Amino acid sequence: MPPEILSSPPAAPSLQQSPVSAEDVMRSLPHALGPEKSILSSMLQDAQEYIGIAVEEKLTKDHFYLPAHATLYGFIVDLYEAGQEIELVSLVQKLHDKALIDHVGGPSAIYDLFTYAPTAGHFRHHLQLVKDKHVLRAIIQTANSAISRAHESPDEVNELLDSVEASVLGIREGSETNKAPTTKQSVTEVIEQFEALLSGDRGAQGISTGYEVLDKMCSGLKPGEMFVVAARPSMGKTSFMMNIVEHICIDQGKPAMVFSCEMSTFQIVQRLLFSRARFAMSQLNRGYTPSKGDLQRIQRAAIEISAAKLFVDDTPGITINEVRAKARRKKRDEDIQLIAIDYLQLMKSRTKQAENSREREIAEISAGIKGLAKELGIPVVILAQLNRGPESRTGKSLGVPRMSDLRESGSIEQDADMVGLLYRTAYYAEDAEAKAAEEGRAELVLAKNRNGETGHIPLTFIADLMRFETGRPADEPQG
Numbered sequence: 001m002p003p004e005i006l007s008s009p010p011a012a013p014s015l016q017q018s019p020v021s022a023e024d025v026m027r028s029l030p031h032a033l034g035p036e037k038s039i040l041s042s043m044l045q046d047a048q049e050y051i052g053i054a055v056e057e058k059l060t061k062d063h064f065y066l067p068a069h070a071t072l073y074g075f076i077v078d079l080y081e082a083g084q085e086i087e088l089v090s091l092v093q094k095l096h097d098k099a100l101i102d103h104v105g106g107p108s109a110i111y112d113l114f115t116y117a118p119t120a121g122h123f124r125h126h127l128q129l130v131k132d133k134h135v136l137r138a139i140i141q142t143a144n145s146a147i148s149r150a151h152e153s154p155d156e157v158n159e160l161l162d163s164v165e166a167s168v169l170g171i172r173e174g175s176e177t178n179k180a181p182t183t184k185q186s187v188t189e190v191i192e193q194f195e196a197l198l199s200g201d202r203g204a205q206g207i208s209t210g211y212e213v214l215d216k217m218c219s220g221l222k223p224g225e226m227f228v229v230a231a232r233p234s235m236g237k238t239s240f241m242m243n244i245v246e247h248i249c250i251d252q253g254k255p256a257m258v259f260s261c262e263m264s265t266f267q268i269v270q271r272l273l274f275s276r277a278r279f280a281m282s283q284l285n286r287g288y289t290p291s292k293g294d295l296q297r298i299q300r301a302a303i304e305i306s307a308a309k310l311f312v313d314d315t316p317g318i319t320i321n322e323v324r325a326k327a328r329r330k331k332r333d334e335d336i337q338l339i340a341i342d343y344l345q346l347m348k349s350r351t352k353q354a355e356n357s358r359e360r361e362i363a364e365i366s367a368g369i370k371g372l373a374k375e376l377g378i379p380v381v382i383l384a385q386l387n388r389g390p391e392s393r394t395g396k397s398l399g400v401p402r403m404s405d406l407r408e409s410g411s412i413e414q415d416a417d418m419v420g421l422l423y424r425t426a427y428y429a430e431d432a433e434a435k436a437a438e439e440g441r442a443e444l445v446l447a448k449n450r451n452g453e454t455g456h457i458p459l460t461f462i463a464d465l466m467r468f469e470t471g472r473p474a475d476e477p478q479g
Contacts (some may be wrong), residue, residue, distance in 0.1 A: 030136035031065035035126035040069060040087055041117035043076055046084035048124055057127055063134040067280055072104045088114055135171060142167045162321040169328055210247030211470050213457045218418055221379035226370045226415060230384040230406055231422040237383045238342050239466040240422055244381060245340050254337040255309035257330050259323055261346035265312045272464055277301035280464035309334060319348045320368040331376045343383035363411035370415040386413060399428035403447045419448040424461055442468060
C-alpha cells in the first residue's frame, strides 16, 4: 500500500454508476493533491526561497487537503521560523524524533516528495490552486452548516443570516487562522510600538480624537476598542461625537461610518457643515446677512465634507445585525477606520431572548458592538443615555454623572474599553445669574479607561456652533 502522503484522490464516478449521494460529495471535497506535493517538493529543494514565499502568501497547513501534507508543511514552517536549517536527512531525523514520521507517510514519502517537482517555476501557480481548493471546501462546509442550522433553528432567521454572512465574508477575506497573529508577531508589534513611542512618534498611538487631554490619557482611539460616551439628554452627546468624527474623517482623511438612529442624514450633514464653517445658523433667524467671509468658510467646509469618505446611515431603530452587516461591507469596500453610533438605547436586537427583557436586549447590543470592533479591528464610538441619577444629587455633586447611571444594563460598563461621562454645569444652574457664570463650561469624566488613566477633562461648549473644544472658556482663569 503506497504511503499516505502519495495517495490519490477518490476516483470520480463513471456515467454508468448510480447517482452520487450527499455523503459521496462530502467525501470528495475539492482538492489538488498534485499542486500540494509540488509546493512541498519546491520547499524541500530550496527552503529559504519558497518557504518565505508561502509564509508571505499566508499559506497555512489548513489549506492542505491531505492531513499528511498539512502535518509536513506545519513542521517545515516551524523549523523555518525557528531559524533551523532544513535539508532532507536532518528533516527525516527530526520527524522521527517528534514521532511524526508515520504521520507524513514515512521516510520514502519524504524522498519521493523531494524529487516530485523537477522545477519550481510553477510554485506560485500551484500555491494559488491549493488556496482556491481550500476556499471551495470552506464554501461547501459553510453552506452545509447553514442548511443544518436553518433546519434546526428556523425561528432565529436574523441571527442565522448574520452568522452566515459573517462566515461567507470570512472566506472572502481569508480564514481566521490567516488573520490571527502569532504570539511572536504580537510581541514584535508591541516592541515596535514601544520604540516608536519612545522616539516621540505620535503615529504609533491610536487615532487622535482632536481633544489633546483625552488623547494623552487614552493614547488615541485604538483598533478593537469600544468608547462609550454617555450623558443625560441635551448635554451635547451628538455634537461631541461628530466633533471626533470630523477630526478623524476630514482633518486626518480617514474613512468613517456614522449610524444615526435619532437624526437624519440631512440634519447630521447640516450640523457638521455649519459647525466646521463656524457659522451659527441661529443668526439667520435674527435677520443676519452672511458676510463674504462667512460664505467663503461655508463653501470651503462644503468642499471638505464632500471630499471626505464619510458614510452616514440614518435607519431608525436599526438592529445590531444590520449594523454588523453594513459595517462589514463598508470595511471591505472602503476600509473604514472608525464607526460612530448615535445612540445605543435606540438600537434593537431581534433575538428571542431579547423580546422579554430590555436589559438582555441592551446587553446583546453592547456585546455585539464590542465584538464588531474586535472583528473589524477599528475603534467604535457609541453614545448612551444616562438615567436620572445626576439630577437626584445635591450640592457640588448635582448633575455630576457616574458610571452607575448608565441606563438599563451594567453590561455596557463591562464591555466598554473606555467610558466618558459628558455634562455641562450650566444646565443645572439654579438661576439666570448662576447659569451665565457657568455658560460654556463642560466636562468629560473619563470614568473607565482599560489601558490608561482616568480623570476629568475640561471642555468648552460653544452652543451656537454645536462644538466642544479642549479647555475652559477663554475668559475663565485656568487652574
